[in-house]
Amino acid sequence: MTSVFNPRNKIIANLDSVLPLLRGKNPSPVLIEVDPSNACNHGCYFCISSYIHLPESKDLETFDRSVMKRDMLMKLCESFVKMGVKAVNWTGGGEPTINPHLKEAIAYLGQHGVKMGMFTNGTLLDKHDLFETLVDNMSWVRFSIDAGTEKTYNSVRRSRPNQDWNKMMSNLKRLISLNKEKGNKIDIGVGFVITPDTYGEIIDYANTFKELDVKYCQLKPEIVNIEREDGVQRNVEFWEKVQPVIEQAKQILGDKFAINEYKLEDLKNDPDFFGRVYKKCLGSQIQPCVGADGHVYVCPNLRGYKQYSYGSLKDSTFEDIWNNVQFREKIMYNIEEVECFSNCTQLCKPHESNKMIWEVRENLDNEAYMNGLVKQFESSDIEHKEFI
Ligand SMILES: C[S@@+](CC[C@H](N)C(=O)[O-])C[C@H]1O[C@@H](n2cnc3c(N)ncnc32)[C@H](O)[C@@H]1O
Ligand code: SF4
Ligand code: SF4
Numbered sequence: 001m002t003s004v005f006n007p008r009n010k011i012i013a014n015l016d017s018v019l020p021l022l023r024g025k026n027p028s029p030v031l032i033e034v035d036p037s038n039a040c041n042h043g044c045y046f047c048i049s050s051y052i053h054l055p056e057s058k059d060l061e062t063f064d065r066s067v068m069k070r071d072m073l074m075k076l077c078e079s080f081v082k083m084g085v086k087a088v089n090w091t092g093g094g095e096p097t098i099n100p101h102l103k104e105a106i107a108y109l110g111q112h113g114v115k116m117g118m119f120t121n122g123t124l125l126d127k128h129d130l131f132e133t134l135v136d137n138m139s140w141v142r143f144s145i146d147a148g149t150e151k152t153y154n155s156v157r158r159s160r161p162n163q164d165w166n167k168m169m170s171n172l173k174r175l176i177s178l179n180k181e182k183g184n185k186i187d188i189g190v191g192f193v194i195t196p197d198t199y200g201e202i203i204d205y206a207n208t209f210k211e212l213d214v215k216y217c218q219l220k221p222e223i224v225n226i227e228r229e230d231g232v233q234r235n236v237e238f239w240e241k242v243q244p245v246i247e248q249a250k251q252i253l254g255d256k257f258a259i260n261e262y263k264l265e266d267l268k269n270d271p272d273f274f275g276r277v278y279k280k281c282l283g284s285q286i287q288p289c290v291g292a293d294g295h296v297y298v299c300p301n302l303r304g305y306k307q308y309s310y311g312s313l314k315d316s317t318f319e320d321i322w323n324n325v326q327f328r329e330k331i332m333y334n335i336e337e338v339e340c341f342s343n344c345t346q347l348c349k350p351h352e353s354n355k356m357i358w359e360v361r362e363n364l365d366n367e368a369y370m371n372g373l374v375k376q377f378e379s380s381d382i383e384h385k386e387f388i
Helices: 007-013 015-022 070-083 102-111 131-137 150-156 165-181 199-209 236-256 261-269 318-323 325-338 351-362 367-378
Strands: 031-034 087-090 115-120 140-144 187-194 216-221 257-259 295-297 309-312
Touching: 007 015, 007 351, 007 367, 015 351, 015 367, 070 102, 070 318, 087 102, 102 115, 102 131, 131 165, 140 165, 150 165, 165 187, 187 199, 199 216, 199 236, 216 236, 216 261, 236 257, 236 261, 295 318, 309 318, 309 325
Parallel strands: 031 087, 087 115, 115 140, 140 187, 187 216, 216 257
Antiparallel strands: 295 309
């Protein structure tokens, strides 16, 4: 099996959607990031959605703590099934499990064969009793931890009592145990965003979570979104300081160790452009984002900004919004040709897919390259391939 965290290979594994896109068709999205809730019960200082829900953002135009209503959420799921969307990531915005209708939506998509993953802080799984629904329907669930000790976890996340480290740990253990009982149906992992405030606990994190029956312990370089510290990424000196600690974590974790290495390479090797060589953001055209406010956004990084919305589910169905190609092209023209990506977060989520799809686009007439790609597509055995 090839690594789960390899966006280039995942683009190749989804060539059946990528090639129609490059040939001017309008394929259904492969993966949709859905925010069931913009509200969050935590307040992580480094949160990539800081401008949407953190208390200090309350005067911003983007501040919005909507929780998607049942009717909108279920209609959205019906559109996904009808359109043959391959996968959904439940994420945020805020904390997905705040939405009381999430359980029903997961069961519905599961019944209809849509693959699902979820990013969660995990502290509310017991509130809506999500354990069984998750194990029966998801491909994976990743708990965001971002600390190695109770004290730092509770302080970095500004967690309330009873929705804190202890609750996260007990919910994680309960999910792991139910999953085991049911024959390890889903992949349960943990994640750690490396920031100047958290990197000191990478080793504690590795030591603590290697003991649990998680599939992987991921380390993920922080992305400084454009709304924080002017969107300036951490410098090379910081990553040089972090590198030996990462190496140590690798030793501790063995095959549970996982990292988004490509981001580190861009951070170190290209501090000006971070590898943004592409002229079009084609990755977003197979992996859009639906906000809890009902808007269909170009991508998760631009969620909350109405100028990057293809339309609202209050006015149309997801299908109609997606099929209005002319309007979508107008929004993308603005991002690519007018703004020249100036409002785009560096190292944004579809960044790596963008690089790969751009490479394919540049080589469409290169017979040897394309033959090689098709061969790789045909023999691809990548796990969770829909989760680009
Ligand atoms: C914004 S959260 C929303 C879902 C849920 N509340 C959670 O924390 O998992 C989605 C993912 O983004 C990650 N994340 C948050 N801030 C980040 C940052 N500045 N850089 C990189 N990843 C970040 C979280 O660790 C999580 O995996
Ligand atoms: S739990 Fe998730 S959404 Fe909430 S503040 Fe932390 S990273 Fe952001
Ligand atoms: S932030 Fe990234 S994914 Fe979003 S539009 Fe810009 S380049 Fe595309």
